[in-house]
Amino acid sequence: MEIKKIQTPLDDSTIEKLRAGEKIFLSGFIFTARDAAHKKFFEALDKGENLPFDLRNQIIYYCGPSPAPPGRVIGSCGPTTSGRMDAYAPRLISLGLKGMIGKGKRSDAVKDSLKQYKAVYFGATGGAGALLSRSVVSSEIVAYEDLGPEAVVKLGVKDLPLFVINDMYGNDLYEAGIQQYRR
Amino acid sequence: MREVHTDSIISAVESLFIDANINLSQGVFDALSQAIEKEESSVGKEVIRELINNANIAKAEHMPICQDTGLAVTFVEIGQDVHIVGESLTEAIAEGVRRAYKNGYLRKSCCDPFSRKNTGDNTPPIIHAHIVPGDRIKIVALPKGGGSENYGEVRMLVPSQGKEGVKSFVIDMVTKGGPNPCPPIIVGVGIGGNFETSALLSKEALMVPIGERNQDPATAAFEMEILDAINKTGIGPQGYGGTVTALDVHIKMLPCHIASLPAAVNIQCHAHRIKEIVV
Numbered sequence: 001m002e003i004k005k006i007q008t009p010l011d012d013s014t015i016e017k018l019r020a021g022e023k024i025f026l027s028g029f030i031f032t033a034r035d036a037a038h039k040k041f042f043e044a045l046d047k048g049e050n051l052p053f054d055l056r057n058q059i060i061y062y063c064g065p066s067p068a069p070p071g072r073v074i075g076s077c078g079p080t081t082s083g084r085m086d087a088y089a090p091r092l093i094s095l096g097l098k099g100m101i102g103k104g105k106r107s108d109a110v111k112d113s114l115k116q117y118k119a120v121y122f123g124a125t126g127g128a129g130a131l132l133s134r135s136v137v138s139s140e141i142v143a144y145e146d147l148g149p150e151a152v153v154k155l156g157v158k159d160l161p162l163f164v165i166n167d168m169y170g171n172d173l174y175e176a177g178i179q180q181y182r183r
Numbered sequence: 184m185r186e187v188h189t190d191s192i193i194s195a196v197e198s199l200f201i202d203a204n205i206n207l208s209q210g211v212f213d214a215l216s217q218a219i220e221k222e223e224s225s226v227g228k229e230v231i232r233e234l235i236n237n238a239n240i241a242k243a244e245h246m247p248i249c250q251d252t253g254l255a256v257t258f259v260e261i262g263q264d265v266h267i268v269g270e271s272l273t274e275a276i277a278e279g280v281r282r283a284y285k286n287g288y289l290r291k292s293c294c295d296p297f298s299r300k301n302t303g304d305n306t307p308p309i310i311h312a313h314i315v316p317g318d319r320i321k322i323v324a325l326p327k328g329g330g331s332e333n334y335g336e337v338r339m340l341v342p343s344q345g346k347e348g349v350k351s352f353v354i355d356m357v358t359k360g361g362p363n364p365c366p367p368i369i370v371g372v373g374i375g376g377n378f379e380t381s382a383l384l385s386k387e388a389l390m391v392p393i394g395e396r397n398q399d400p401a402t403a404a405f406e407m408e409i410l411d412a413i414n415k416t417g418i419g420p421q422g423y424g425g426t427v428t429a430l431d432v433h434i435k436m437l438p439c440h441i442a443s444l445p446a447a448v449n450i451q452c453h454a455h456r457i458k459e460i461v462v
Binding site: 001021023035036063064065066067068069072075076077078080081083103104105123125126127128129130131133134148149161163165173174176177178179180181182183 | 423
């Protein structure tokens, strides 16, 4: 398979070139956040406070890694199911978030936001946390350390292997794939 | 009467959960290797290649196969001629889990249902104990991730729905899960018993080795029929489309009430982690 290399922060011209079904290698910085962190993001936004990091042109990775063994940057770090964050994603996208990494289907509202604001949803292979950990070169807690595995962590990544699931044109790898192979 | 000290249970449980989470069993590894040949989609093949690489990296680097190292499910068969000495067996299993998740750098994924506060040590474990003949204790560790467990269900079917009803229930659950439970999945189906035994049977069905068929030929054929139907859904590896959606389907069945047809589906992800030990 041909693999495209892309870099964060994500700009519109990069996103415009991505199509559902492509495999990419991502390098740069991404931010982990899952259920509890998203809840806190919204509490902050509702109070008119700033988020712990500037979302604009960034990517959120729905991930709660296992603890880093001694001498390692991170433990196993595959994706969690993205659907649980569907309630939060459109507002974050409207504030400038350009990408999300996870696994599993997104709601129509999320997919509409991808089109409206030029953003993209990537899939990391679920259950491949050891493989994915090899692409993580740095890890720094940004917020909510008390949440343990759910803390927001800034990860430096090099050639993180991902698939484009939903692009900004409304294409959906899950729908296209099933359509092609359903018997 | 043979005596077993709970200290040996603690260390057995600790090493079982670390081993299960890091070293993918050969049976699952082989099933993934065969799945590459069967898969028609190039994206699907690429996903399975990642999974095989992942298993090799996990083993070589002593890292968990998946960051979701699960709730600690244990099945314990206690020989009736064993006398357990030391502390309580339940506490010994919990202590083994506590040590495994700490010393093995496994993720603690157990929390209060409403406050969502983490219990901090992945306890309490889930313990299913059975009394069996003999003077040994067999312990099975089945760390079970949340993504796949979320697509399990018990349905009290009407007897007239019969086999077709069970089959469409299973397909319904697999389709509902789609990419979320991390296909290629393994499907455990419990049929009969009552409300709670059907659920337990579906979990026990996951413990049957991949490729092994039910001893009853009709049930074995039904397993293959459901597997075939699942693989025709087109969901494929990671849900990206393909011909390998499930690695296997296992059915466990018991007689049930004349008024009922209980059925349960328990889905397991491709990172099917299971290890056992006899103490």
